[in-house]
Amino acid sequence: MPRRIEGDWHPGSIPDNVRLHETAYVESAVSFEPFRSELPDAVDLGEGAAVYCGSQLDAGPRGRISIGRCVILNGCLIIADELVEIGDYALVAWLVVIMDNERSARDIHARRALLREAAAHPERRLTRVGPGPARPVRIGRAAWIGFETCILPGVTIGEGSIVGARSVVIDDIPPWSIAAGNPARIIRSIEPGAPQHA
């Protein structure tokens, strides 16, 4: 029985291997258009988490996406060939790209072969997991990712950190810091503060 979203303008449904908390929200199944993970527990969407329209969950055949409690994904692209993990209360702005795999080849001849392969594929995607292994990306609890930021393979963003808009994050960001720029650099650290809620 395909899980359709009530009133969804997109004809798709939510794949069976997506575990949704009963309070989690997916605005449209269009977010799963590029999704093709074959893992039994490919996506976990936590309590109160929201995936708004425009977000794309592009999980490869062995890709897993874990989205924590009260996370907001507001129009970002997630490419997961192994693992993208977004901690509880993290906020991800529009046009952010989070990828654990570049899905391309840096060698010209290998890239030509990939492009020929993509053209032969019915969905025209770089389906083969890239020549190198994917490197998991982890976004810490209560982190905040500014709009149009790119988070590249292998990066871990620590708990509570803020990444400024349009940053390109190529190295880990430690917890409780503010980072920005292209490439992103740490600007200063912040106080964790005392939680008022949760």
Added chain:
Amino acid sequence: MTANAPGHWTDGPLPPNASVGPGTIISGSHAFKRFRSTHPRALTVGANSTLDGAHLSLGPRGRLVVGDWCLISGAQIMAEEEVRIGSYVAIGWNAAIADSDFHPLDPAQRIEDAIACSMIGAGRPRPPVEHRPVVIEDDVWIGPCATILKGVRIGAGSIVEAGALVTRDVPARSRVAGNPARVVGPVEAGEA
């Protein structure tokens, strides 16, 4: 030739001044939303290329040429004059390529332009806007969220890293990154 795969929810007609080679697919509801070019050959795409979710924003005289075996997903291509893309070019999600600044840099001219473009413009002519063609040679890889500005030529085999903002020419077989983009190294043969 397949354009806007039939039955797909984004199905739509191909403009008459677009020519698309065998095995090429153009899909996405926004592909031709801002396609205003009256150039007789406004869009020319070679064989076996994919323009998936790309925005092809062409001004009245704009022209876009794309070669063979390209994979362009969700990028914005804005041509007032000409954007020329070679073969085996891969362009990532949310990348932007523009051959124009779209409005004059001079403040007084820009006010004139704002009025001409406005609801009260009443057909008033726009001041001249600078545009210079963009050329992306064969085997270039442009990462997601990268931006290529007017007049730039990207040499064959180069890699534009994710989020790079390219304002100047990129020599062949080099890697550029950052804002503004700078050469950070060569593309090594056989690099994985």
